[in-house]
Structures are given as structure tokens and as C-alpha cells.
Amino acid sequence: MSNMETKFIFVTGGVVSSLGKGIAAASLGMLLKSRGLTVTLQKFDPYLNRDPGTMSPYQHGEVFVTEDGCETDLDLGHYERFLDQNLSRLNNITSGMIFWDVLTKERKGDYLGSTVQIIPHVTNEIKKRITDNLIDGHVDVIITEIGGTIGDIEGLPFLEAIRQFQFENRGNCAHIHLTLIPYLGTSGELKTKPTQHSVKELRAIGIHPDVIMCRSTTPLPSEIKDKIALFCDVQTSSVISSVDVASIYEVPLCLKEEKLDEVILKALNLTQKSLGLTKWKKFVESIQDTRRPEVNIAIVGKYTALSDAYISIVESLTHAGAAHMCSINIHWVDAVDVEKSGASKYLKKMSGILVPGGFGERGMEGKIRAVEFARTRKIPYLGLCLGLHAAAIEFGRHVVGLSKANSTEIDDMTPFPVIHYLPDQTDGRNKGGTMRLGAYPCVVKKETKLHQAYRKINISERHRHRYEFNIDYIEKYEKAGMIFSGISPCGTLVEVLEVKAHPWFVACQFHPEFKSRPGKSHPLFRDFVGASFKKSQTA
Numbered sequence: 001m002s003n004m005e006t007k008f009i010f011v012t013g014g015v016v017s018s019l020g021k022g023i024a025a026a027s028l029g030m031l032l033k034s035r036g037l038t039v040t041l042q043k044f045d046p047y048l049n050r051d052p053g054t055m056s057p058y059q060h061g062e063v064f065v066t067e068d069g070c071e072t073d074l075d076l077g078h079y080e081r082f083l084d085q086n087l088s089r090l091n092n093i094t095s096g097m098i099f100w101d102v103l104t105k106e107r108k109g110d111y112l113g114s115t116v117q118i119i120p121h122v123t124n125e126i127k128k129r130i131t132d133n134l135i136d137g138h139v140d141v142i143i144t145e146i147g148g149t150i151g152d153i154e155g156l157p158f159l160e161a162i163r164q165f166q167f168e169n170r171g172n173c174a175h176i177h178l179t180l181i182p183y184l185g186t187s188g189e190l191k192t193k194p195t196q197h198s199v200k201e202l203r204a205i206g207i208h209p210d211v212i213m214c215r216s217t218t219p220l221p222s223e224i225k226d227k228i229a230l231f232c233d234v235q236t237s238s239v240i241s242s243v244d245v246a247s248i249y250e251v252p253l254c255l256k257e258e259k260l261d262e263v264i265l266k267a268l269n270l271t272q273k274s275l276g277l278t279k280w281k282k283f284v285e286s287i288q289d290t291r292r293p294e295v296n297i298a299i300v301g302k303y304t305a306l307s308d309a310y311i312s313i314v315e316s317l318t319h320a321g322a323a324h325m326c327s328i329n330i331h332w333v334d335a336v337d338v339e340k341s342g343a344s345k346y347l348k349k350m351s352g353i354l355v356p357g358g359f360g361e362r363g364m365e366g367k368i369r370a371v372e373f374a375r376t377r378k379i380p381y382l383g384l385c386l387g388l389h390a391a392a393i394e395f396g397r398h399v400v401g402l403s404k405a406n407s408t409e410i411d412d413m414t415p416f417p418v419i420h421y422l423p424d425q426t427d428g429r430n431k432g433g434t435m436r437l438g439a440y441p442c443v444v445k446k447e448t449k450l451h452q453a454y455r456k457i458n459i460s461e462r463h464r465h466r467y468e469f470n471i472d473y474i475e476k477y478e479k480a481g482m483i484f485s486g487i488s489p490c491g492t493l494v495e496v497l498e499v500k501a502h503p504w505f506v507a508c509q510f511h512p513e514f515k516s517r518p519g520k521s522h523p524l525f526r527d528f529v530g531a532s533f534k535k536s537q538t539a
């Protein structure tokens with residue numbers, strides 16, 4: 001184990017949001033890890049929700065779930081995929097959590113006699129969280145990304161905490177500020193003024209960036225770098241160009257070209273040598289190969305206008321495509337449209353159909369019709385969580401003969417509640433953090449598609465749901481040709497089901513998409529894409 005002092009890198013953003021701070025932070029983490037350093041990445045979100053679990057995907061995109069059952073920001077998904085490392089509830093902190101803890105302490109009397117204030121009480125709580133990841137052991141580098149943009153009112157306590165922390169840990173901290181360099185078509189110029197203003201604002205708070213990373217559509221010419229360096233008080237070599245690229249997996253390679261890791265190591269007085277990025281490069285080459293045959297896969301969901309809502313699924317399909325040397329052409333199909341116009345119109349040209357997780361009634365009948373289409377036309381099907389519920393309802397209604405079978409989430413008066421509320425859940429009133437969350441074990445039945453995929457009996461996958469297959473129906477379903485290939489070790493929870501008379505029809509109660517990694521495709525996505533690829537070649 002290393003005995004070096006822990007180093008801290010902070011990543012903030014300016015000018016506009018959605019610049020890809022998460023990918024930039026994840027890329028830096030990956031580059032430092034490739035130099036033999038132990039690294040962790042954490043995200044501090046200034047919003048007041050305790051976690052994103054209760055937010056609409058339209059507001060927030062996907063809710064990523066960690067092994068230990070924390071509902072987190074989607075950037076944690078990028079962090080895990082780029083670091084190839086599991087993270088935990090310590091890696092995503094919100095203002096909601098900070099204020100909650102401060103107020104709980106206040107009620108307990110921990111601050112007796114004091115006026116409880118943003119400085120020092122809230123900032124102290126934030127500073128404590130910066131180092132919380134060290135509780136479980138030494139980490140060489142902790143990268144902390146601050147959500148939002150410089151100038152946001154709710155971000156101020158975080159920036160003040162970082163200012164204090166950097167002062168108290170001089171020599172062990174570096175700060176990266178990510179901004180946008182817009183290109184003005186009319187004058188044909190890249191403009192640096194918004195960056196100058198953003199850095200000025202950061203410096204007014206008392207933080208001086210060590211690196212200015214600039215997002216732009218074209219690479220920054222050296223005179224633009226010089227200009228930013230001059231106005232923002234950094235070396236030209238510390239102005240890093242981060243140009244738009246086709247795949248997020250190219251970003252670490254581009255940043256390495258720009259010597260980001262060298263600049264950061266120097267700022268932190270480190271000298272670790274690079275161990276190379278051969279595997280990563282190979283993966284990137286495989287997803288860039290334009291000769292790869294295309295496989296059409298439909299994702300039938302509710303938030304199809306916003307692929308961020310299903311980002312881990314999209315990434316998992318990319319990883320699986322790389323494993324089979326094919327490229328995945330995702331067709332976003334709104335389940336409500338399937339409900340209105342039928343499945344054939346949207347799905348007849350598809351080689352694979354995926355129904356992702358979701359909540360509530362809207363679009364559910366469309367998802368059930370998509371399942372029916374996949375089952376009866378023998379198109380490979382992967383159902384995730386609600387996609388398992390849709391599969392169970394469809395099979396119940398059309399094969400087992402339970403007309404009007406439903407989930408009690410959709411219709412609590414259904415005569416056949418084939419999906420019902422998890423019986424041992426007690427707190428049904430609170431919506432936040434009350435689902436079955438995080439990793440649970442599952443026992444795999446031999447001679448099934450599931451076993452073919454995992455090639456082992458004991459697996460563990462991450463969950464996020466309230467409803468579950470009703471085991472009173474197991475026998476009827478089995479007689480009708482369904483296989484329950486994955487069951488909880490206690491034998492009472494259905495984790496995976498399959499349709500026997502089908503080339504590849506697997507639905508799981510868990511979310512395999514949270515565990516797929518570049519170069520290590522998740523077995524279920526790998527085999528689903530494999531079956532879809534095969535289908536595309538026979539069609």
C-alpha cells in the first residue's frame with residue numbers, strides 16, 4: 001500500500017452546464033489510475049433533494065444505483081465505468097444530506113450555545129465529506145466534482161468549503177475549471193471572454209484554478225491558449241483543449257494528448273509513470289471501426305426523447321456491440337406510440353427489443369404490446385425491472401390465460417395480480433429511499449439462457465424496485481412454458497424469467513446495466529446483443 005499523502009483534485013464548471021464535467025473528471029481519474037495511483041471520484045451536488053431518487057428523469061436523467069443501494073447522480077455511472085471500480089454512498093453528496101445532518105446535530109444539541117451558520121457549520125460538514133472516502137482505507141487521489149456552474153447561489157457553500165480545504169491542505173490540492181469556448185460563425189472566431197469571466201468569478205471566491213479545461217468544437221489554437229493563460233494567470237501548458245468527440249470513451253485519450261495528467265501530477269508534486277492505455281485504446285478502436293455491421297435494437301420506454309434517462313443501458317449496449325464487433329443502432333420508441341399505433345409499425349425491422357425500467361401507468365400497455373411482438377415474432381428480448389413486469393403480464397394474459405392480469409402498481413383491482421407490492425416492505429408512504437435498493441444475491445438455474453450467460457450459479461446484481469413477481473403464479477407459468485431461471489437464495493423472489501420456446505427472451509428484476517464496463521460487457525447485454533446480431537443476419 002502506498003504511503004504517500006492523499007492528494008485532492010476539485011473540478012468545477014463555468015459558463016454553461018452540460019459541458020461534460022463528469023466525463024472530464026472520470027477521464028482524469030482513469031488516466032491517474034493508469035499511472036498506478038489509487039483513485040476515487042466523488043460528486044457533490046448542490047441541490048436540496050437528499051438524493052436524485054425522487055426526481056423526474058426529465059430533470060435529472062438516470063438515477064444510478066451503487067452496490068450499497070444508494071440512488072445517485074448519473075455521473076457515478078461514468079465514474080464506475082471509467083475507473084472500472086465500484087463506488088458507494090460516500091461518493092455522492094448533496095446539499096440536502098449536508099443540511100439534514102447539520103439540522104439533526106442541532107436538534108441533538110451538538111452545537112449548544114452557537115448560532116448555526118453556513119460558515120462554519122455547513123462548510124465544516126462539507127469539508128468532512130471531502131475526506132470521508134478515506135474511512136475505508138488509504139486512497140492516493142480523491143477527485144471531487146462540484147455539480148452546477150460557478151455563479152449558482154446554492155453552490156457557494158461548496159466553493160467556500162473547497163477554498164478553506166485548499167488553504168488547509170496546501171501542496172496537496174489542485175483545481176480544474178472547465179469552461180466553454182464558443183465559436184462565433186459570423187466572425188469565424190473562438191471566443192475566450194466567457195472563460196475569462198468565469199475564472200474571474202472563481203478567483204473572487206478565493207479559488208485559483210491550476211488547470212483551465214476548455215470545451216470547444218474545434219481544437220484551441222496556441223494563440224487562444226496563450227490568451228487564456230495571460231488573462232487567467234496560468235501557464236499555457238495548463239490550458240487544456242477538450243474538443244467534441246464522437247464517443248465519450250475517446251475523451252481520456254484526447255486529454256492525454258493534451259498532457260492533462262502530466263500537468264496535474266506536476267501541480268501535485270507527483271511523478272508516477274504511465275503504465276499505458278493499451279486495453280482502453282483497443283476498446284475505443286473497436287467502437288470506432290466503421291466496417292462493423294449494424295444491429296437495430298429498439299428501446300421501448302417512456303423517456304425516449306431523453307437518452308440520458310437510460311444512459312447506463314446505452315453504454316451497456318455499446319460495450320456489448322464492441323464484444324461482438326457490431327455497432328448498435330438504437331431506435332427510441334415511445335411506448336405511448338406503440339399503444340396508439342401498434343407494435344409492428346415501430347418494431348418490425350428490429351433485431352432486438354429492450355424494455356427498460358420505469359414507474360407508473362403511462363405507456364405500460366404499449367410496453368406489453370412490445371413484449372408480445374418480441375415473443376410471438378421470436379425477436380430477442382431483454383426486459384429490465386419494469387421490462388420483467390411487462391413480460392410477466394403479457395405471458396399471463398396471452399399464454400397462461402389470465403386475462404386482465406396486471407401489476408398492482410398499474411391496477412390494484414386486477415383479478416390476477418401477477419406482479420405485486422413486495423410483501424415485506426413496511427414504509428409505503430415515503431417515496432424517498434424506500435425501494436429494494438442495491439446488490440442482492442441470486443441463484444441461477446442450470447441449462448438456461450441465464451446460466452449460459454453467467455456460467456455460474458451464484459450471482460449478485462443491483463436492484464431498484466417496489467414490485468415483484470407474485471410467486472403464487474409460478475406453477476401455472478411454468479406449465480405454460482416459462483422458466484424461472486434466477487431466484488433469490490431464500491427462494492421467494494423471482495429475479496429472472498425466460499420464455500422457453502424462444503431464441504432469446506430473458507427478463508430480470510435487477511438492473512444489469514449498472515455493472516457493464518468498457519471492455520467487460522455485462523453477460524446479459526453481451527448475449528442479448530449476440531442473439532440480436534444473429535437475428536439481423538438471418539432476417
Ligand code: GLN
Nearest residue numbers: 357358385386465466467
Ligand atoms: N415501477 C416498478 C417497481 O417499482 C419497476 C421499477 C423499475 O423499473 N426500476 O417495482
